[in-house]
Amino acid sequence: MARFWAKVLIPDLPLDACWEWQAGRNRGYGRFSLNDKSVLAHRVAYILAHGSIPDGLVVDHLCRNRRCVRPDHLDACTQGENVRRGRAGENQRSKTHCTRGHAYSGSNLVIRVRRNGSRTRDCRECMMERNRRAGAAYRARRRAERRAS
Ligand SMILES: [Zn+2]
Numbered sequence: 182m183a184r185f186w187a188k189v190l191i192p193d194l195p196l197d198a199c200w201e202w203q204a205g206r207n208r209g210y211g212r213f214s215l216n217d218k219s220v221l222a223h224r225v226a227y228i229l230a231h232g233s234i235p236d237g238l239v240v241d242h243l244c245r246n247r248r249c250v251r252p253d254h255l256d257a258c259t260q261g262e263n264v265r266r267g268r269a270g271e272n273q274r275s276k277t278h279c280t281r282g283h284a285y286s287g288s289n290l291v292i293r294v295r296r297n298g299s300r301t302r303d304c305r306e307c308m309m310e311r312n313r314r315a316g317a318a319y320r321a322r323r324r325a326e327r328r329a330s
């Protein structure tokens with residue numbers, strides 16, 4: 182499938198950058214012709230990475246970038262699941278900023294894999310802040326322990 186990846190711009194940095202489709206597009210989505218049929222490029226990328234798209238699932242962009250074909254920015258979910266999740270799920274996915282107002286884009290966007298295997302978007306600023314706080318709490322506990330001993 183070298184022919185497929187030849188049409189994708191894969192930047193070296195940031196490490197989690199989107200891989201954008203450079204060839205034809207349809208309504209913003211990358212288009213790829215396979216056996217004389219026009220197929221959506223991100224669906225092809227998902228199949229190349231995972232073998233197939235599970236029956237009845239749609240391939241969704243976690244990064245909201247329709248041109249992106251990076252396999253770890255793609256997530257298969259059911260239409261029904263989307264509907265059941267309701268508006269809350271949709272809002273979550275279409276949010277462009279974290280709750281503290283940092284943009285979900287460029288190097289600040291982190292795609293995290295949850296323990297149940299589903300993927301979620303995270304904000305690098307907030308992750309670093311959480312790590313800083315966790316580190317400070319740890320150091321404070323160590324100091325308290327030293328004083329107590
Ligand atoms: Zn992407």
Ligand SMILES: [Zn+2]
Binds near residue numbers: 279280282304307
């Ligand atoms: Zn944030």
